[in-house]
Amino acid sequence: MGSKQTVFTQEQLEAYQDCTFFTRKEIMRLFYRYQDLAPQLVPLDYTSCPAVKVPYELIGSMPELKDNPFRQRIAQVFSEDGDGHMTLDNFLDMFSVMSEMAPRDLKAYYAFKIYDFNDDDYICAWDLEQTVTRLTRGELSAEEVGLVCEKVLDEADGDHDGRLSLEDFQNMILRAPDFLSTFHIRI
Amino acid sequence: MWTVVMAQPLTLVLDVPETPGDQDPELSPYEESEVHDSFHQLIQEQSRWVAEEGLELQQVAGNLGALASGHQILLGAEGGPVYSTATLNILASMPSRTIGRSRGAIISQYYNRTVRMRRRSSRPPLGPVMCSARPSLRLYDLELDPAALQEEEKRSLLVKELQGLSAAQRDHMLRGMPLSLQEKRFLREKSRIPRGKQRGQQGCGRVFYCSRLRYTCALALHSLGLALLTRLHALKPWRYALKQIGGLFGSSVLSYFLFLKTLLAFNALLLLPLVAFLVAVQAAFPPEAHPVPRCTGLELLTGGGCFTHTVMYYGYYRNTMLNTPCSSPQCSPGAGSLPYNMPVAYLFTVGATFFITCITLVYSMSHSFGESYRVGSTKGVHAITVFCSWDYKVTQKWASRLQRDNIRTQLKELLAEWRLRRSPQSVCGRLRQVTVLALVWLLCLGVALGCAVAVLTFSEVTIQSPAAAGREAGLLVLPVVVCLLNLAAPYLFRGLATLEQHDSPVLEVYLAVCRNLILKMAILGVLCYHWLGRRVATLQDQCWEDFVGQELYRFLVMDFIFALLDSLFGELVWRLISERRLRRRKPEFDIARNVLDLIYGQTLTWLGVLFSPLLPAVQILRLLILFQVKKASLMANCQAPRRPWLASHMSTVFLTLLCFPAFLGAAIFLCYAVWQVKPSDTCGPFRSLDRMYEAGTVWKRHLEQGSPGAPWLSWLHWYLVENTFFLFLVSALLLAVIYLNIQVVKGQRKVICLLKEQIRNEGEDKIFLINRLHSVYERKERSRAGRAAEVATPALVPDAGDK
Numbered sequence: 001m002g003s004k005q006t007v008f009t010q011e012q013l014e015a016y017q018d019c020t021f022f023t024r025k026e027i028m029r030l031f032y033r034y035q036d037l038a039p040q041l042v043p044l045d046y047t048s049c050p051a052v053k054v055p056y057e058l059i060g061s062m063p064e065l066k067d068n069p070f071r072q073r074i075a076q077v078f079s080e081d082g083d084g085h086m087t088l089d090n091f092l093d094m095f096s097v098m099s100e101m102a103p104r105d106l107k108a109y110y111a112f113k114i115y116d117f118n119d120d121d122y123i124c125a126w127d128l129e130q131t132v133t134r135l136t137r138g139e140l141s142a143e144e145v146g147l148v149c150e151k152v153l154d155e156a157d158g159d160h161d162g163r164l165s166l167e168d169f170q171n172m173i174l175r176a177p178d179f180l181s182t183f184h185i186r187i
Numbered sequence: 188m189w190t191v192v193m194a195q196p197l198t199l200v201l202d203v204p205e206t207p208g209d210q211d212p213e214l215s216p217y218e219e220s221e222v223h224d225s226f227h228q229l230i231q232e233q234s235r236w237v238a239e240e241g242l243e244l245q246q247v248a249g250n251l252g253a254l255a256s257g258h259q260i261l262l263g264a265e266g267g268p269v270y271s272t273a274t275l276n277i278l279a280s281m282p283s284r285t286i287g288r289s290r291g292a293i294i295s296q297y298y299n300r301t302v303r304m305r306r307r308s309s310r311p312p313l314g315p316v317m318c319s320a321r322p323s324l325r326l327y328d329l330e331l332d333p334a335a336l337q338e339e340e341k342r343s344l345l346v347k348e349l350q351g352l353s354a355a356q357r358d359h360m361l362r363g364m365p366l367s368l369q370e371k372r373f374l375r376e377k378s379r380i381p382r383g384k385q386r387g388q389q390g391c392g393r394v395f396y397c398s399r400l401r402y403t404c405a406l407a408l409h410s411l412g413l414a415l416l417t418r419l420h421a422l423k424p425w426r427y428a429l430k431q432i433g434g435l436f437g438s439s440v441l442s443y444f445l446f447l448k449t450l451l452a453f454n455a456l457l458l459l460p461l462v463a464f465l466v467a468v469q470a471a472f473p474p475e476a477h478p479v480p481r482c483t484g485l486e487l488l489t490g491g492g493c494f495t496h497t498v499m500y501y502g503y504y505r506n507t508m509l510n511t512p513c514s515s516p517q518c519s520p521g522a523g524s525l526p527y528n529m530p531v532a533y534l535f536t537v538g539a540t541f542f543i544t545c546i547t548l549v550y551s552m553s554h555s556f557g558e559s560y561r562v563g564s565t566k567g568v569h570a571i572t573v574f575c576s577w578d579y580k581v582t583q584k585w586a587s588r589l590q591r592d593n594i595r596t597q598l599k600e601l602l603a604e605w606r607l608r609r610s611p612q613s614v615c616g617r618l619r620q621v622t623v624l625a626l627v628w629l630l631c632l633g634v635a636l637g638c639a640v641a642v643l644t645f646s647e648v649t650i651q652s653p654a655a656a657g658r659e660a661g662l663l664v665l666p667v668v669v670c671l672l673n674l675a676a677p678y679l680f681r682g683l684a685t686l687e688q689h690d691s692p693v694l695e696v697y698l699a700v701c702r703n704l705i706l707k708m709a710i711l712g713v714l715c716y717h718w719l720g721r722r723v724a725t726l727q728d729q730c731w732e733d734f735v736g737q738e739l740y741r742f743l744v745m746d747f748i749f750a751l752l753d754s755l756f757g758e759l760v761w762r763l764i765s766e767r768r769l770r771r772r773k774p775e776f777d778i779a780r781n782v783l784d785l786i787y788g789q790t791l792t793w794l795g796v797l798f799s800p801l802l803p804a805v806q807i808l809r810l811l812i813l814f815q816v817k818k819a820s821l822m823a824n825c826q827a828p829r830r831p832w833l834a835s836h837m838s839t840v841f842l843t844l845l846c847f848p849a850f851l852g853a854a855i856f857l858c859y860a861v862w863q864v865k866p867s868d869t870c871g872p873f874r875s876l877d878r879m880y881e882a883g884t885v886w887k888r889h890l891e892q893g894s895p896g897a898p899w900l901s902w903l904h905w906y907l908v909e910n911t912f913f914l915f916l917v918s919a920l921l922l923a924v925i926y927l928n929i930q931v932v933k934g935q936r937k938v939i940c941l942l943k944e945q946i947r948n949e950g951e952d953k954i955f956l957i958n959r960l961h962s963v964y965e966r967k968e969r970s971r972a973g974r975a976a977e978v979a980t981p982a983l984v985p986d987a988g989d990k
Contacts, residue, residue, distance in 0.1 A: 018358045019371040067587035068579060080367070093368040098579065102362075109365040115574065132573060136595040137588070148598055151569040151605070158943065159950030169574075175567055176575040177558055177836075181438050185579050186430045 007031060009047050020096035027092065030187065034091050037062065046088065054091070056084030064185050069134040073114045082119070098185040107183050108173040112166050123164040125149050294341045294366075302348055342374070349378035355406055428818060434582035436776070436821065437590065439837065441580075443778050443785075444814065446841050449551075450789055451810050456547065457540050457796065458803040464536045465800050466498045468527060472509045489662055490740035499801045501732040502870035505529050530872040530882035534861070537797055541854060544793075548846045555839045572597055589826070623687050631680055631702045638672045639709040646717040650725055666738075666745035669710060673787070674749060676706050677780050700779045700840070707787050708848050715794070715856055719864055730870035732798045739795030739802065746788055747809050754816055758824040776825040781817070782841050786849050793853035797860055 005028060008016070016027050035042045037058045043050055056075050065071040075084040078094040086094070096102065097110050117127045128149040132140065140148070156164055156172045164172075173179050349357050357378060361371050425448070433441040477496040486492030496503055509527040576594055581587050642665075649665055680702045689695045718735045726734055761774045792806040861880050866873040873879045887900055907913055 015372045015375055016368075018375060019361050019368055021362060063582055067582060067584050069577070069587075069591075080369075089368040089372075096362075096368075106363055106365055111574070128573070132598075135573065135577060135591065136598065137591045139591075139595050140598065144599070144602060147602060148569060148573065152573050154569075155567040156570040158946045159953070160947060161950060161953075172567055172570050172574065176571045178438075178571075179575045180558075182575055182578045182580075186433065 007044060007046050012046065012049075016092060020092055021099050021101040022092070022096060030092060030095060031088065033062075033187070034088055042088075051087070053080075053085040053087050056086075059084065059086055059091075064187055069137075070114055073117065077110060077113045095185065095187050098183065099187075100180070100184050104173065104180055105170065107180065108170045109166070111173070111179075111183055112169045121166070123169065125153065125163070128152055294338065294345050343377075346374060346377040349374065353403075353406060425814070428814075430580075432818065432821065433578075433580040435586050436826075437578050437581060437586070439778060440776055440821070442838050442841070443776075443781055444818070446782060446838065447785060447810060447814055447817075449842075450785060450845075451807060453544060453547065453789070454792065454803045454807045454810070457544060457792075458807065460536055460540050460543075461796070461800045461803065464532055465504070468509060468532070469504055469529070470498050472505075474503070474505050485660065488741065488744055489660075490737040490744075491662070495733065495737075499799055500736045501798045501800075501872075502730045504533060504872040506872045506874050528886060530876075531886045533872045534879060534882050537800075537857070540796070541793075541857060545850065545854070548842070548850055552839070552842045552846050555842050558839075569598075569601060572601065620688070627683050627687050630683055632705070634676055634679060635702070635706040635709050638676055638706060639713045641672065642669060642710055642713045643717070646714070646721070650721060662737075663741060663745065666741045669714070669742065670745050670749040672710065673707065673746075674753060677703050680706075696779055697840075700783065700844070703780065703783045704844065704848060707783065708852065711787075711790060711794075711852065715852075719856070719860060723864055727867070728869070730867050732867060732871055736795055736798030736802070739791055740799060740805065743788065743791050743795075743802070743805055743809065746784070746791070747813070750784060750813065751816060754820040758820050762824040773824060773826040776821055778837070783844075786841070786845055789845065790849040790853055793850060794856055797857055 005013075007028070008031075013024055013027065016022070017024055020027070022030065031046075034054065035044065038054045041054060042052055056072070056079075059075050060066060060071050065074065068074070072084060074094065075086060076082050078090045078097075079086045080090060097106060112123065115127060115131050116123050117130045118124070129145055132145050132148050136145075153162065153164070156168050158168050158171060159165075349360065352360065357375075361375055364371060366374075425444075429441065429444060432444055479496060480493055482493040486494045490499075494500070506529065509529055572594070576597065578590060581590050645668055646665060649661075677699075680699065684695065684699060689698075718738065722734060723731050758774055765774065788806065788809065792802050795802045862878060864879075865877060866879055868874050873882055876882060876885070884904075887904055890900060
């Protein structure tokens, strides 16, 4: 069904369909969005699985991401080497996790990695400060930022070791029914 | 002579790097297992050593005391515990911390999960697997195994397990794994088995085959249902428009438009059976022709005129059997032999559509409630604000800036509230607040009562004054008055609400919604009394059902026109004024008022379905136009509300309001009309009966006479409908179930508190253990250094002795 396309082989398209939350049509649409970011770089034929990475600057200039204060972290988390340059697989993965059909735990896992700025698998006080500063455009005073971080650790840190682990984060997400609707990018 | 007391040489396996530059956060599974082994061994050695050298402990007890106190938690500058690098490395490689971290850990976790799924004898759950996604130490036996496997072997184990699952289950598992897409594709490719082998692998044993067959059937049905749903989602009307609105204004304004879409679905559900069973059938067999007046433009507003004797209203429907083979030559030949009992069809179709709507409403309400309510969800508001309030859908620069401002304001308000709570308000201030609140409530209730009385007197006036049949426009006066009251009173409520000061913006919104709701329900109640009480009495010899149907049509259309005017004047003109003269920001989009208007319109539709089967079509048209108009007005004139809403709670509240006052009221109205009011004698499908429901009893009697061997029908009718014992039983069961659920939730809250306490205790235990291990390790280090020094000095003495 659908028009004949020459970008992917049938197996590739089926594999993408089975491993992401997108349908065939949506995958093609996403591919053309990816291709539009760097038309000279991205070939129109992916049957031979070319190793092409779109640099972060172009990814960060997408309309869905360009006004997001966490766009750099999002790109870093989903890219292969953690530097923000994404292949097509990374691109599809990113939008699949951020789509509305992804389950809560999958989103919570990636949200944890996004907010962990120093990549040490814990959200420590420094990570929290970074998050709050980016959220408020630096308009809260340092004292207020510190106060907010302290209260967050108070509320969410279950074993009181001074930082949030993945379990603490997931516990907190369970109590926030809005998470599924806010951690969602429409494309 | 000298004796050297040498302790056993200790072989220390643990080699924890102390230099800070050596911290490698991404430990590979090799190192993890090594650390586990060596850690385990270290504990055993140390405990053995401590047990053997028990005497030494007493001697150095004094020193130890000093040491132990020195190793209490060193509080850093921020007040949190400060650990040495060695401790941090050990902490980081604890089993509960390595779950979900490295790829190997994820793979082994999912391997365990698929093993459990396959071992289960019953059918595995098809829906989203909630609790098993939480990482748990109990599943983690693969990592603690001393012969721990390499990542390659783990992957092959997982692949083997995935091969044993069905395709849909495997896909479901793969999609939910937090691995990269490349890894998932690799796993999928490896776990696909060719068709021939698959058939050979399945089905040894009859019993196994039967359960597999049943499971396959259920899975096929489930995938069919999912496929239907995805097709419906793919239809997705207004996908781009909703994306635009969400991007510019955020989730809270989007919830209004999503609610509009839901109402559209409900109306389509309502319309389909009505068109199929009533309108289409009656249109195929029209009754004797009435003199139809000429169509002027006015009937679009009044619903009368040339609309009167059409399928649109109750009066058109016949009260006989349609499609009967008739004897007179005027009958159309070629009619089918299946007679269609119109009165029974009318009654049952309207009843069935209401029943289906009720079930759908209650199901969506409970589903939405389950999604949005969590036990203990009011705590942790700071964490939730920081992590869950940034809406990733927002795409425009100025919208993003607005969102940042909103979050900053919210955080500032939370901090201010916390500071305020530390200094509680004085009794005088609190008393003042309560009095103001009570006063405002009294005023609002008074306004609502006044509006209701006004509508009542006005409706009496319209009955008393003879409205001649020619003056169709005179019929529009009552709807216009009601719409004006509905428009003006909310502004009055908003003005009164500025007198009271609330700390919580959500409370303000709920209060506004309550007051508007009370007003609308009061007015609707008065109107229902007016129609079923007074109009029926005065229109005894005419077709009062047609009149009521036309009234409801008029109300719908007038409400629509006023909504358009309100968008035009309330938002456009206000924006022009506020920009030019007052230099203030654009007006906010008032979500509560707009949603209540939608609910009001839907209530009118439900009230009118019995008297005008095509009214849902009018409502669908109304909603389609309203979507476009509201969207255009929003884009041009409004801005997002300054105080952010909890969008998920709001949609639950909207659905609850739709179900409880609105649908329930309409259902009560319908029941009263069917059970208590005498239908008119001159028109409609129930014209010869005393009450509308008698059509059902007449048909039942007819069936009994026709086939006397059906006593179950009368038995059913007697025990379920006439006898009230059944209803009492059902209500009692329902109340018992509700009570049990409330008790379960209370118990869950208690359990959560206990578990939190336990986690905190475990954390303290962990800190204690670390400190003890530190002290033991340090002591061992020191004694080893001491013994090395002792070994060095006696080495010189034997040389001297030998000489």
